[in-house]
Amino acid sequence: MQDITNDILIQASKGDIDSFELIYKAAAGFVYNVAFRVIGNRQDAEEVTQEVFLVIYHKLKYFRFQASFKTWIYRITMNRAINRYKKNLRERGGMVEYDEAVCPVIVPHEIENKINQEQREDTVISLLKSLNPDQKACVVLRNIEGLSYQEIAEALKININTVRSRLKRARESLIALGKEVVKNEL
Amino acid sequence: MNCEKIQELILTDYLDGQMPERQKQCVEQHISGCFRCREFLKRARETAVEPFTHAGKDIPPEFIWFRVRESIIAEKERAACTVPGFLEKLKSRFQVFSPYPVIGMVIMVIFIIGIVTQSKMFTTARVKSDAQEQAEYLVSMAEMSPENSMNEKTGFGTVIEEYFL
Numbered sequence A: 001m002q003d004i005t006n007d008i009l010i011q012a013s014k015g016d017i018d019s020f021e022l023i024y025k026a027a028a029g030f031v032y033n034v035a036f037r038v039i040g041n042r043q044d045a046e047e048v049t050q051e052v053f054l055v056i057y058h059k060l061k062y063f064r065f066q067a068s069f070k071t072w073i074y075r076i077t078m079n080r081a082i083n084r085y086k087k088n089l090r091e092r093g094g095m096v097e098y099d100e101a102v103c104p105v106i107v108p109h110e111i112e113n114k115i116n117q118e119q120r121e122d123t124v125i126s127l128l129k130s131l132n133p134d135q136k137a138c139v140v141l142r143n144i145e146g147l148s149y150q151e152i153a154e155a156l157k158i159n160i161n162t163v164r165s166r167l168k169r170a171r172e173s174l175i176a177l178g179k180e181v182v183k184n185e186l
Numbered sequence B: 001m002n003c004e005k006i007q008e009l010i011l012t013d014y015l016d017g018q019m020p021e022r023q024k025q026c027v028e029q030h031i032s033g034c035f036r037c038r039e040f041l042k043r044a045r046e047t048a049v050e051p052f053t054h055a056g057k058d059i060p061p062e063f064i065w066f067r068v069r070e071s072i073i074a075e076k077e078r079a080a081c082t083v084p085g086f087l088e089k090l091k092s093r094f095q096v097f098s099p100y101p102v103i104g105m106v107i108m109v110i111f112i113i114g115i116v117t118q119s120k121m122f123t124t125a126r127v128k129s130d131a132q133e134q135a136e137y138l139v140s141m142a143e144m145s146p147e148n149s150m151n152e153k154t155g156f157g158t159v160i161e162e163y164f165l
Helices: A008-011 A018-038 A042-062 A069-091 A110-127 A133-144 A149-156 A161-184 B001-014 B021-033 B036-055 B063-082 B086-092 B100-141 B146-151 B159-164
Strands: none
Touching: A008 A018, A008 A042, A018 A042, A018 A069, A018 A133, A018 B063, A042 A069, A042 B063, A069 A133, A110 A133, A110 B036, A133 A149, A133 A161, A133 B036, A149 A161, A161 B001, A161 B021, A161 B036, B001 B021, B001 B036, B021 B036
């Protein structure tokens, strides 16, 4: 995202598609991954990513350069992803279908690690599944994307203490879930 | 600080490294002397933080960009179609004849003719009926004349009546 200069943003806001492609290349990875982590479904994450970039293209002319561009994209992504998750929940009567684990590109000498990687991904999916959308958003932005509390507060338009309390409750749930898993394994 | 407060800080600012150095030292001092909080920190790290540090990151499929690009281009083309070109502007500026005002005028004329015709017919009918009424009135007056009334068989036949008549 550091490569995205104000000039690129200004050109893209005027409708220059090549400049907009640079923005897409810089941001598509985290937009797609955040959407996938929140929704838990690859197809919906693809659609949300597409929607997010169309929104960015239309709203870029209203973007205030005092704010962080990355935080602004996180905000749009989170809004869209949480809305899609809630919509899925309503339509499927409270049940959300989760996809298989993320499969990163694996080079041959790392094949033996594949099973461990898949297990770790399964754990991530099951842990996120146990959280409500607001808690999930905070955990994804903090633990996977590495945003600070202040950045999360700006991205979600909430108070910094609300970020703290959501993370606290989320982690309490995750610890309780961990205890349950240990009990079951025993 | 008691264990409850320490564990609350562990779950948020301490685990996320968002704590001022002085407060951090205070928490670490408590943890070093408290087995329960040390175990809590270990469990919190293992179950609520570490699983996510190895979360894989997927590469978004290429077709997403093609779809976004297609949508933008289609939108631009639609916008270009709705903005009138030079020829259209010129045509609209010099376009004098438009069928809509003419149709409106014709409807207005028909409406006015209709009203005028109706009012004329009404006036003629009214004049006719007035003339008829007058004629009837004259006839009735003629019938009521003294000659006629003298001949009338109906009467009271009193002395006063005869005197006046």
